Amino acid sequence: DLPTFRFPTKSLELTKIRIQGATELCNAGEQPFVGKVDLREQNIVDIEELVELCTRMEEACSGFTRFGFCQILDATDNFSEKMIVGWGGFGKVYKGQLPGGLNVAIKRADEHAAMLEVNSELQLAKLQHANVIRLLGWCIHGKERILVYEFMQNGSLDRYLCDRTKGPMLNWSKRFKIITGLTEGIVYLHKHSMFWLVHRDLKPHNVLLDCNMLPKIADFGSARALSSELAEERTSRVVGTSGYKAPEYASRGVYSMKTDVFSFGVLVLVIISGRKNTILDKRGVGDLVRDAWRMWKDQKLHELVDPLLGDGYEVSEITKCAQVALLCAQEDPTDRPTMTDVAAMLNSESISLPMEPKQPAALIHGCAERDTTSTYVSQSSRTIDITITSSAPMSTRVRIILDPEV
Structure with missing residues (x-):
């Protein structure tokens, strides 16, 4: 030891x-920190440079187009408050309808939003996957910075997980499809997009549901491209949400693909349980992860399951998903599987998995210290x-x- x-x-x-x-x-x-400082975070461009970037991307990315400011005003009824459907990482999101009848989501950056967040979101124009939100276009007018996305009529996942009235709409079959869809989307970001992309802010609020309740990963304002699939980089500007941030990222700013793996693990436990992952101390894994590990170890995972599901779930699927989630939410990133491994485990017909999650350190040392x-x-x-x-x-x-x- x-x-x-x-x-x-x-x-x-x-x-x-x-x-x-x-x-x-x-x-x-x-001794230097592992990874290097992400200098791109210091590279704040002005509006003119942003217009030039958007124009180049419009030429290179099929389906990504420029919208006129008058089109945006008409679609949102002059940014009417009644058209607001949510808030993204850097601004309000409005529902809008284009002249052809297509419903879209229009994200309007607030004046204090960092230019870097808009730049990061623009990476979506290069991505095409069934489980990743589609960026349709852009509009820059004066100081206005606006991005246009496909519209997800069922909103974000968190609207259902923590709502006693909406929760029953997500039966286990739909929750399982959300888990597998998220897995496929993250595998695409990590391995099959044109770069190795780490999202850095996976949580229920950033998972949108389409008309069939299938998931799409959204809000890429915090996303970063890595130099390789094994790269580990460091930032002094830690973003993300408490309860979903990996310990090495929350405490030291070190991020890699395994950062998303940790967040995914917590997200799966939240989907299974309908509970939040509250951080009670600086160790960082959260009470949901600790409770889930105890229940898994004691073979009492039925106590973890959201009561709204009743008896309408497959015990084997719950067990497999919970074990995969606990493997992903381990404190040491080297212990976590890759998302490709996760996909293989979830698709396996075998009931038992070859790996077992380690006991959270807080349960070993005691969380009162x-x-x-x-x-x-x-x-x-x-x-x-x-x-x-x-x-x-x-x-x-x-x-x-x-x-x-x-």
Whole structure:
């Protein structure tokens, strides 16, 4: 087992650690964070550059077109409040109808929205998948920045999961199709789009349902393209939603495809249970993940199932989905499967899965401790990376290099 270090709750000032059996000293300050700072977050373009980008994308992407501002005003009844259907990552979303009768969703960026968020959302123009929302066009007029999407008449998934009156509309068959549809959509983003795209904000609010209650992943304002499917990058600007953010991303800004895998795991548990994943301490996995692991271990998953489902579900499907979700929601990203693995497990006819999820650290150490240590540990070759966090707003990452015992 790896050694456990405990520190007072004041800000950490650790610089050196000595490990028994090692002859080297490790200077924490000399070791860089894993991944590199995402410099694209500093690249804020102006309106003219954004128009140029949209124009180039219009020429390159079939089905992506420019709308006139008068068309947008007519479609939304001059941005009438009665046409508002929700809020996206950077602005209000209106329902609109084009002259041909096509219903669309029109997202109007508010004046404080970062240009980067609009740029990220534009990546959708390059994507075409049944489980990813389609970006139809754009409009820039003065300071107005507007994007036009296909309209999803049943709104977002969260409207059903936490609503006692709408919840019964989602029987288990529909919930299972939502889980498998999301799996296929994320596999596409991670492997089969023109780049390795990590969404970074998967949650029920960003899953829209079409007329058949099938899911489409939406709101790509936080999405980032990676340099490879194994890439791990770092940002100082952590976005996303508490309860769905992976621990390494929430605490250190490190993100990869495994960041989406964690969020997907929590999302599946929410779909099964109808519960929220409340974060009770800084360890970061949430009470829903902990409860689900206990129920899975004790073979009491029926206690996890949303009461609104009654007895109308397949026990084998619930068991498989819950186990897959717990594998995805493990704290160490190296323990999590890829989304391709997830798809294979969900499509497998076998009832039992080859892997078992590890016990959440909070259940091992107790979640009442104010200080937590070793919240993320990954090991390869002869190095161990450890993140040490405390209840103070600071964390330190160290790398310990182990030499053979003399």
